[in-house]
Amino acid sequence: MTRAEAEALDRDDPLAPFRERFVIEGPVIYADGNSLGRLPQATIERLGSVVDTWGSRLVTAWPDWIDRPLEVGDLLADAVLGANAGEVLVCDSTTVNLFKLAAAALVHRPGALVTDADNFPTDRYVLEGLGELAVFDADPIDGPTADDVARACARRDVSVVCLSHVAYRSGALADVRAIVDVAHAAGALVLLDVSHSAGVAPVELEAEGVDLAVGCTYKYLNAGPGSPAFLYVREELQEELRSPIWGWFGQREQFAMGPAYDPVPGIGRFLAGTPPILGLAAVEVGAELVREAGIERLRRKSVALTELAISLHDERLAQLGFELGTPRDAERRSGHVSIRHADGWRICRALIERADVVPDFRTPDSIRLGLPPLYTRFVDAWDIVDRLALLVESGEHELVDAAPARVT
Numbered sequence: 001m002t003r004a005e006a007e008a009l010d011r012d013d014p015l016a017p018f019r020e021r022f023v024i025e026g027p028v029i030y031a032d033g034n035s036l037g038r039l040p041q042a043t044i045e046r047l048g049s050v051v052d053t054w055g056s057r058l059v060t061a062w063p064d065w066i067d068r069p070l071e072v073g074d075l076l077a078d079a080v081l082g083a084n085a086g087e088v089l090v091c092d093s094t095t096v097n098l099f100k101l102a103a104a105a106l107v108h109r110p111g112a113l114v115t116d117a118d119n120f121p122t123d124r125y126v127l128e129g130l131g132e133l134a135v136f137d138a139d140p141i142d143g144p145t146a147d148d149v150a151r152a153c154a155r156r157d158v159s160v161v162c163l164s165h166v167a168y169r170s171g172a173l174a175d176v177r178a179i180v181d182v183a184h185a186a187g188a189l190v191l192l193d194v195s196h197s198a199g200v201a202p203v204e205l206e207a208e209g210v211d212l213a214v215g216c217t218y219k220y221l222n223a224g225p226g227s228p229a230f231l232y233v234r235e236e237l238q239e240e241l242r243s244p245i246w247g248w249f250g251q252r253e254q255f256a257m258g259p260a261y262d263p264v265p266g267i268g269r270f271l272a273g274t275p276p277i278l279g280l281a282a283v284e285v286g287a288e289l290v291r292e293a294g295i296e297r298l299r300r301k302s303v304a305l306t307e308l309a310i311s312l313h314d315e316r317l318a319q320l321g322f323e324l325g326t327p328r329d330a331e332r333r334s335g336h337v338s339i340r341h342a343d344g345w346r347i348c349r350a351l352i353e354r355a356d357v358v359p360d361f362r363t364p365d366s367i368r369l370g371l372p373p374l375y376t377r378f379v380d381a382w383d384i385v386d387r388l389a390l391l392v393e394s395g396e397h398e399l400v401d402a403a404p405a406r407v408t
């Protein structure tokens with residue numbers, strides 16, 4: 001494919017106008033929206049209006065704010081997660097939500113907690129940390145596959161199978177339906193981390209029978225650094241499960257300030273403390289943008305963008321010592337493409353410092369090229385690979401410092 005052909009794809013792209021809805025400054029090609037999404041223009045205004053309300057109404061605005069975690073949760077449920085109203089809350093971080101749901105499930109259904117060895121670190125750490133409460137008993141399974149889950153369930157009584165929808169390093173999509181079938185047949189619940197699919201790939205929590213889910217909003221939902229995460233609890237389970245964090249926002253008649261914890265019925269019982277109202281406004285804008293673009297159209301463009309990056313990898317990068325780290329089958333990959341190289345860390349630094357391309361790096365050797373369809377052009381994908389090839393062909397990457405960094 002030539003650059004002119006990539007430009008032609010952009011001219012025919014029905015989602016192209018969405019790029020103007022984001023703040024885009026300077027010549028840099030941003031290829032890390034899979035880590036931190038861009039700032040939507042509407043968020044600036046929406047946050048400004050919440051700040052104005054804070055300034056003018058102070059505490060008298062709380063009656064309008066108090067249900068925001070449920071309201072924004074309903075929007076996410078419909079626009080992004082394939083879930084029903086009353087099944088999603090926006091609150092806390094992904095890490096904290098994972099803890100809440102895994103612990104709730106373990107108390108409800110004692111047994112082992114299964115995850116895979118390469119799941120995202122915070123997920124593995126939280127699950128292992130639960131071991132200190134004497135309920136964790138698991139060897140990691142090799143991969144997030146139905147076969148591995150079946151083997152784990154055959155070995156012992158399993159409480160929860162906790163996996164990521166998308167492998168953070170490779171971008172591979174798990175076969176959720178098959179995993180759910182196997183786990184349910186063994187009487188285990190499924191807790192899915194959809195941080196890397198929410199807003200870029202179809203997430204069908206209800207249709208696929210997922211019991212519990214968590215995810216962040218700062219990647220493809222563009223809600224900003226540290227924006228509140230979400231959690232999902234299938235309706236039938238809501239009465240049976242109880243959050244391990246007995247916070248006052250989950251309490252019946254919260255302002256009666258009663259002596260004993262008595263959680264509300266429904267999803268609200270998974271709230272803990274005071275909700276982050278500014279962050280919620282940013283999540284709302286991010287979810288509205290996805291709803292407007294439509295997840296099917298976003299997925300179609302995302303597949304085309306990753307397909308383009310993969311074919312250009314084969315054409316230009318394979319001969320330079322790169323290896324594709326992402327599944328070639330479009331059905332089995334999400335929104336980023338990982339390319340592996342023995343000198344990957346230095347090449348990643350060189351792209352940022354010398355080629356105006358911002359990807360990220362995951363150990364031991366993966367450069368992740370994030371291609372969020374809301375604002376990435378086909379010509380961006382073409383230019384990223386072109387700059388990458390020119391950099392490595394010329395050996396310019398060898399001139400940058402390969403020292404480790406605090407953030408990669």
Ligand SMILES: Cc1ncc(COP(=O)(O)O)c(C=O)c1O
Pocket residue numbers: 035093094095096120122123164168193195196216229
């Ligand atoms: C799959 C997955 N889970 C969790 C997190 C992070 O969780 P938190 O927002 O609590 O830091 C990330 C961050 O990239 C992630 O990719």
